Each structure stands twice: as structure tokens, then as C-alpha cells.
Amino acid sequence: MKKLYILFFTFxxxxxxxxxxxxxxxxxxxxxxxxxxxxxKLIAPIIPSDNPLTEEGVALxxxxxxxxxxSGDNTQAxxxxxxxxxxxxxxxxxxxxxxxxxxxxxxxxLFNLAWNFDERFAWDxxxxxxxxxALEPVLNPIEMHxxxxxxxxxxxxxxxxxxxxxFAFGTSKINATLVTKAIAQFERTLISGNSKFDKYLLGETxxxxxxxxxxxxxxxxxxxxxxxxHGSNNNPLWTDNKFHNNxxxxxxxxxxxxxxxxxxxxNGKFKSPSIRNLAFTAPYMHDGRFATLEEVINHYSEGLKRxxxxxxxxxxxxxxxxxxxxxxxxxxxxFLLSLSDTEFINNxxxxx
Amino acid sequence: xxxxxxxLIITLLLFAACxxxxxxxxxxxxxxxxxxFTHNWDRLEFTKQDFNELKFTNANGERLxxxxxxxxxxxxxxxxxxxxxxxxxxxxxxxxxxxPNLPEGSYVLSFRFGFSDxxxxxxxYQDLNxxxxxxxxxxxxxxxxxxxxxxxxxxxxxxxxFNYHTIRAVDRTDPNNLEFEDTSFEVNLxxxxxxxxxxxxxxxxxxxxxxxxxxxxxxxxxxxxMPNFEAQKMMxxxxxxxxxxxxxx
Numbered sequence: 009m010k011k012l013y014i015l016f017f018t019f020x021x022x023x024x025x026x027x028x029x030x031x032x033x034x035x036x037x038x039x040x041x042x043x044x045x046x047x048x049k050l051i052a053p054i055i056p057s058d059n060p061l062t063e064e065g066v067a068l069x070x071x072x073x074x075x076x077x078x079s080g081d082n083t084q085a086x087x088x089x090x091x092x093x094x095x096x097x098x099x100x101x102x103x104x105x106x107x108x109x110x111x112x113x114x115x116x117x118l119f120n121l122a123w124n125f126d127e128r129f130a131w132d133x134x135x136x137x138x139x140x141x142a143l144e145p146v147l148n149p150i151e152m153h154x155x156x157x158x159x160x161x162x163x164x165x166x167x168x169x170x171x172x173x174x175f176a177f178g179t180s181k182i183n184a185t186l187v188t189k190a191i192a193q194f195e196r197t198l199i200s201g202n203s204k205f206d207k208y209l210l211g212e213t214x215x216x217x218x219x220x221x222x223x224x225x226x227x228x229x230x231x232x233x234x235x236x237x238h239g240s241n242n243n244p245l246w247t248d249n250k251f252h253n254n255x256x257x258x259x260x261x262x263x264x265x266x267x268x269x270x271x272x273x274x275n276g277k278f279k280s281p282s283i284r285n286l287a288f289t290a291p292y293m294h295d296g297r298f299a300t301l302e303e304v305i306n307h308y309s310e311g312l313k314r315x316x317x318x319x320x321x322x323x324x325x326x327x328x329x330x331x332x333x334x335x336x337x338x339x340x341x342x343f344l345l346s347l348s349d350t351e352f353i354n355n356x357x358x359x360x
Numbered sequence: 361x362x363x364x365x366x367x368l369i370i371t372l373l374l375f376a377a378c379x380x381x382x383x384x385x386x387x388x389x390x391x392x393x394x395x396x397f398t399h400n401w402d403r404l405e406f407t408k409q410d411f412n413e414l415k416f417t418n419a420n421g422e423r424l425x426x427x428x429x430x431x432x433x434x435x436x437x438x439x440x441x442x443x444x445x446x447x448x449x450x451x452x453x454x455x456x457x458x459x460p461n462l463p464e465g466s467y468v469l470s471f472r473f474g475f476s477d478x479x480x481x482x483x484x485y486q487d488l489n490x491x492x493x494x495x496x497x498x499x500x501x502x503x504x505x506x507x508x509x510x511x512x513x514x515x516x517x518x519x520x521x522f523n524y525h526t527i528r529a530v531d532r533t534d535p536n537n538l539e540f541e542d543t544s545f546e547v548n549l550x551x552x553x554x555x556x557x558x559x560x561x562x563x564x565x566x567x568x569x570x571x572x573x574x575x576x577x578x579x580x581x582x583x584x585x586m587p588n589f590e591a592q593k594m595m596x597x598x599x600x601x602x603x604x605x606x607x608x609x
Contacts, residue, residue: 049489125490227496229523230584235496236507242483242494273412317412320427320509320521323583 033175035062038193043201045209045244046123053122053196059139059189061196064176069194071172072187074360077162079106079152086145086191089115092358095285095349096198101296105150112262114296117289119200119352120282124249131278131294133251134268138195142188156184163187200284200352201244208346209241215346222343225336232308232330232340236321237280246284246347251277252319255312255329256293264294266317276317287348301344305337388463393438394559395457397447398606399429402567408450414513419571422578424512424522426566431506431526432493434479434544436471438462442479446488462554469552469560473599474505474544480528499586500530500538508569512578522582524569526599529592541589543596549605561606568602569595 038061042053055061072078073086089103090096096118102110113131121129127137135141145151146159163169163182170180177186205223207213215223225232227240237254239246251265253276260266266275278294292298298307310328312318323330332340352358399406401416406426414423430448438459447454474480482501483489495502508524531539552560570576574594585591 049483049486051486051490123490224498227498229496229586233584235494236492239492240494240496242489243492248492314519316519318521320511320523322521325521326518 035064038063038066061193065190065193066197068172068176069190072191073194078146080154081106084152090118093353095288097289101291106153109150111150113294119198122196123245132264132268138192139188142191200349202351203347203349205346218339218342219346222339225340238283247280247282253277253317255318255322258313258315284347286344301341390461390463392557393459393462397455397562399564419575420577422512425510428509432474433471434475466551466553470548472544472546476544477542495527515579525586526595527586529589531589543592547603559609563604563606569598572601574598
């Protein structure tokens with residue numbers, strides 16, 4: 009008789025558990041559309057196993073990205089400095105935070121972040137992992153200047169957010185970890201891979217003779233020699249996501265990567281940015297010192313400054329650089345602009 | 361008493377049945393072999409911690425530093441299928457290659473430095489594309505064999521950069537008709553007997569790139585070496601004494 013009760017009780021427990029499980033909503037896996045060239049040429053993007061992309065997670069991340077609720081005084085969102093119409097930068101040398109204080113680094117554009125295989129983010133590589141990166145600007149006193157506990161509480165008291173978190177993560181209890189997971193999911197969907205040059209590589213459109221010569225300058229070790237750091241037709245990221253001193257300064261006010269690693273040999277090194285979407289992302293360099301692409305090209309051609317950590321790939325430093333002809337400079341610019349992806353900046357999936 | 365002959369017959373049958381089965385299924389023991397690439401400058405071992413300082417002197421008397429060092433080996437003989445491995449000393453990746461389940465026996469240990477022409481297919485390897493190890497199409501495409509960047513003290517005692525990059529040699533005298541020479545080379549480290557789990561050291565003496573048989577003058581040959589047909593052939597010749605067999609444990 010006793011055994012019968014135990015059996016009955018166990019059966020009751022099991023049926024009860026299974027009905028609860030059925031109530032938990034399972035988010036829909038997000039189908040990340042990977043451009044043909046990326047799929048052909050590159051290893052798989054980095055998607056953490058504890059934060060897979062889901063429809064609900066990406067949608068929540070997008071809502072959060074554009075929501076000023078993340079800032080201390082509800083005046084700024086991530087999108088305030090990372091505008092999708094400007095390839096997710098703001099075309100300012102430095103950006104002002106919620107209290108009007110300007111930073112010292114140029115807002116980085118955001119795209120193809122899932123292919124940053126080393127997972128070091130920001131100009132100086134100080135943030136490891138996209139989820140982790142999203143924590144910092146919210147706290148930074150010269151950016152959004154908020155407190156994560158307060159942000160989480162504001163979201164918790166919001167009429168819609170608790171349900172959105174429940175659908176995305178199976179819990180309506182909101183915290184910083186889940187907020188940054190959602191934002192990171194959205195950021196991983198920001199893929200730019202449909203520029204004119206991509207279409208050229210796919211055989212869909214020809215290049216002008218200027219663009220073609222500019223590409224040759226880019227790839228020629230005796231001319232631009234840009235490809236060692238900025239990708240090639242075989243690396244459609246157009247960056248190595250590594251840290252280099254590209255000869256901007258003889259001495260360093262901003263140590264960059266060196267301040268992060270503590271190694272003086274890394275002083276003055278900053279991440280090589282992708283050269284995609286340059287038409288939308290001026291000004292250039294980590295401190296936005298160059299307003300135009302002409303200035304950038306002139307820097308590599310005649311403006312290099314010697315320092316102890318200058319990259320050995322910077323050539324003819326004594327002469328200031330590789331001494332490109334005016335024609336080559338002009339053509340190089342034409343090639344660089346052919347990597348601009350208007351479909352990306354107009355993609356409604358990425359707009360508010 | 362009557363049972364005993366039956367028992368004997370059954371026992372014999374069992375033995376007879378088992379013996380051939382045993383013979384058919386005996387597998388040679390399998391072991392894990394690990395290849396460890398260690399790096400030295402004329403017997404002085406170095407690691408990433410020794411980068412960025414002018415602490416090495418080449419055969420031509422030039423002081424130099426190492427800032428980036430990565431190279432490709434392919435078709436290691438202990439592995440069955442075609443294979444390639446990028447060894448990046450600065451990133452401390454690829455220096456140890458594990459080969460599991462190698463049956464006991466004697467093996468010739470060899471590999472190729474770089475890619476042979478047959479394997480050097482432009483853009484074909486996603487892992488190498490992803491770390492920008494490609495060679496421009498104007499030089500025939502394919503992949504670097506080595507990227508060795510650093511600085512040397514030039515004749516004006518100024519630090520200057522060098523890019524000792526090895527690729528398949530290409531003669532661009534006629535840009536419309538490129539002539540190639542396969543400058544990858546096989547490294548044969550002899551026969552190794554594997555009787556248990558084994559660690560094999562492969563010593564890489566970087567100084568050899570600068571001295572044997574060609575004494576390398578960094579003041580003359582420092583950058584833009586990829587399109588330099590003669591320089592590539594000289595580098596390939598020097599590379600052949602870079603690798604040697606180290607300790608086996």
C-alpha cells in the first residue's frame with residue numbers, strides 16, 4: 009500500500025513538472041544571414057554558447073540600443089553616438105556624454121563585430137567580448153553615466169520590458185547581464201558585406217579603372233602595402249582587428265593598447281579599423297584627427313612620425329612614408345570608397 | 361568418469377575457437393605524439409617575452425629585434441590527410457601540435473615549410489584568410505610562408521623596420537606572364553620510433569635565416585621582399601637549415 013502511494017506521488021510530481029516546462033516560452037532561433045564572401049572566405053563568427061541569437065533577443069537588444077533609458081538622465085541611448093545612418097558612428101571627432109563632457113576617442117563604427125576573432129573591442133582593446141563591452145559605456149561618467157542597478161530597476165518598472173526579457177531569456181527579472189546579452193545579440197546582426205567592391209568580387213559589377221588601380225596600390229607592397237593590416241579580397245573584414253602604431257605621433261599622450269596591457273612595447277598602438285564604410289565614418293583615426301580621406305592617405309604617404317613602437321610595416325619612415333603619386337592617391341581613395349555599403353546604412357532592420 | 365572426455369573436448373573447442381579471433385583483433389597500441397616547436401637564436405632560446413628589443417645579432421653583424429613571427433608548416437608526415445598549421449610565436453598559438461592515436465611503430469618525421477605549389481591555392485583556407493596571411497594576386501596569390509617583422513639598427517644607427525616575408529618566388533619581369541618558383545621546402549627530421557606517448561621538440565633557429573648559405577645584409581634587403589624574386593630564392597635556401605630535431609621524451 010505504501011509503495012502505491014509513493015508511485016502515485018512520483019507520477020503526480022512528474023506530470024506537474026512537465027506541464028510547467030510546457031509553459032516556458034522557447035525563443036525562436038535567429039537566422040543570421042551571412043554574406044556569400046564571408047561564408048566562403050572566413051571561419052565562423054563568434055556566437056557565445058551562453059548567448060545564442062534569437063528573434064526575441066535580437067529584437068530586445070535593438071529596442072535597448074535605441075532607448076535612452078540606459079543613461080543616467082534618460083537623454084542618451086547607444087544610438088546617440090552610434091547612428092545607423094552613419095555606419096553606427098556619429099561623424100564627430102569626439103562625442104559628448106550626458107553631462108556635456110567630451111571623450112578623447114572617436115566613436116567607433118559598429119559592423120561585422122561577430123568576426124572579431126580575438127574579441128578585443130574598443131580602440132585600445134580594453135573590453136573582452138561584446139557582452140562585456142556593452143557594460144562600460146553605461147557606467148562611464150563621460151558617456152551615459154548611469155548605475156546598472158538603477159538602470160535594471162527602471163527597466164523592471166517599465167510596462168513592456170519585463171515581458172520582453174521573459175520571452176528572450178525565460179525570466180522577467182532584469183539585470184545588467186541580460187541587458188548586455190540582448191544588446192550584444194543585436195550588435196552581432198549588424199553585418200555589412202554588400203558594397204560595390206563586394207559585388208565586383210562576386211562578378212556582379214565592374215570597377216572603374218581608378219578603383220582598380222586604387223586596389224592595386226592598396227595591395228602592392230611597394231606602394232600602399234595596406235593589405236597586411238587591412239584585409240584583402242580574401243579577407244572581407246578589411247581589418248586584422250589587431251593593434252598597431254601607424255606612425256601618428258613621435259610621443260604619446262594616449263598610450264592606447266599599452267595602457268591596457270601594461271607593456272610599454274604596446275604604447276601608441278590602436279586597433280586597425282575596418283576600411284569598410286569610410287564614406288560615412290569621418291573623421292578618422294582613434295582621435296578623429298583627420299577630417300578627410302585625403303588627409304589619411306597623405307599621412308601614410310608623407311606624414312609618418314618615428315617612435316619606438318612604430319610598426320615595422322610602416323615603410324620609408326625617414327621620408328615620412330611611401331610617397332604615393334597624386335594619381336595613386338586619388339585612385340586609392342576611389343577604391344576605398346568602393347567599400348561603402350549603402351544597403352547597410354539604409355537597412356530598416358537596423359533603424360529605430 | 362564419463363563426463364571427463366566431454367569436458368576435454370569442450371575445452372579444446374573453446375581454445376580453438378578463441379585463438380583465431382584473438383589473432384584477428386589484436387590492435388597495435390596507440391599513442392599520442394606532440395610536436396613542440398621551440399625557438400632559438402643560435403642556441404639561445406627565446407619566446408614572445410624577448411620580442412621588441414634589439415637583442416639579437418645576425419651573421420652580418422646587424423642588431424635586430426623581433427616584433428612579429430608567424431610561419432606555416434604543411435603536410436606533417438605523422439598525420440594522414442593533407443594538413444597545415446600556422447605557428448604564431450607572438451600570439452603563442454600553434455607551437456604545439458598534438459597527434460592522437462598514432463600506432464606503435466617507426467615513422468619518418470617530415471613536413472613542408474610553407475605550401476607546395478599544389479596546395480598554395482589562393483583564398484582556399486578560411487583559417488588563414490581570417491588572419492590575413494594571404495599573398496596579393498599580383499604576386500600570384502596563395503599564402504605567406506612566413507611573416508617575420510622587426511627592427512634593425514641601420515648604418516646610421518637608427519632603428520628601421522624590416523619585413524622578412526617569405527612566399528612562393530615570383531618573377532614579374534613581364535607582369536602579364538608571371539614566372540614562379542616553388543620556394544617551399546621539405547624538412548626531413550629522420551626516423552622516429554614511437555613506443556609510448558611522446559613529446560618531440562622541433563628546434564627553430566631563427567639566426568639561420570640570415571646566414572646559411574647567404575649572409576643577409578639587412579641594410580640592403582629589408583622591406584618589399586615579397587616581389588623580389590632573387591631575395592625569395594635566397595630566403596628559401598637559408599631556411600633549409602632553420603629546423604632541426606630536438607629532445608624526444
